[in-house]
């Protein structure tokens with residue numbers, strides 16, 4: 549059942565708001581009705597004095613936004629991860645901050661993002677998408693990371709990501725510091741066979757040095773990821789790089805491996821459309837899918853205080869979201885990670901809220917572009933795991 553399928557906007561189509569009113573009229577209400585019925589069954593009918601009879605006694609589902617157990621967007625918690633392939637999208641927390649070199653706290657990122665995600669409805673006005681009506685979403689909880697050991701955590705993360713990726717559910721990972729970028733991409737590469745992945749990396753920092761403080765820290769994921777044949781450095785696109793926190797040894801690696809970098813000035817002067825075009829052209833050159841690694845610090849530090857290495861001069865939120873949307877709509881996206889949200893340094897949950905926005909916008913653009921829901925498993929997913937995608941590193 550849809551809302552008002554015959555609604556016609558009274559005025560010009562040149563206004564986004566008019567289009568939004570029309571789109572909302574065509575969206576179904578079925579998922580919401582199922583949620584209400586289930587709420588009344590599991591949560592009992594409300595006390596007699598409650599006039600709105602869709603309200604149960606015990607909160608079940610979206611409402612009220614201040615109540616409930618916080619999975620991401622209050623999606624069902626999937627305890628049995630063997631069943632993850634039954635969903636279109638799987639949220640996975642990666643509470644790992646042992647790769648941090650300055651401010652720790654991103655081990656609390658998944659919890660922080662989930663908590664503030666309760667503020668969101670599943671519907672976006674301008675995009676005309678209602679996630680509850682259009683896709684199935686689950687939250688599988690967190691990977692069991694090992695805080696005293698990056699390498700053991702990386703092994704756990706790769707195994708977890710490989711499982712979700714191979715199931716056919718679209719993986720969305722809540723970081724965690726950016727050191728997880730290597731093991732997440734490694735998990736994907738294990739199930740690519742001879743196919744290739746381009747990486748589109750939003751960040752103020754290049755994250756391309758081999759080691760930092762003698763280990764593979766959050767400054768290092770792309771050195772190691774692009775050592776894998778499935779993830780060539782020529783398909784690594786780095787958006788928003790700049791400022792006073794870019795280590796020179798990382799810059800040398802970008803030069804040697806010929807990665808693709810746009811600064812904030814590049815993006816704003818060439819325009820969002822041209823920047824998206826550049827990113828797509830480079831990331832898709834000879835590859836089969838695109839991994840998005842979104843470091844929340846690509847956005848100006850004034851908007852995201854709760855992060856490991858805040859750097860002024862970054863993208864405005866609306867620039868970052870527009871660029872992300874244009875990229876997601878035009879590439880076969882195989883997964884998303886949002887990293888470097890550190891709730892202990894956050895103010896009013898604003899950094900975690902930005903991460904929530906990035907994730908929800910990505911899902912909406914995947915729906916608009918017909919990538920979700922998935923009718924079949926994408927052809928680039930190889931069922932057999934190849935555990936030899938990366939060479940031993942010590």
Ligand SMILES: [Mn+2]
Pocket residue numbers: 726751752753843845846857888
């Ligand atoms: Mn960064």
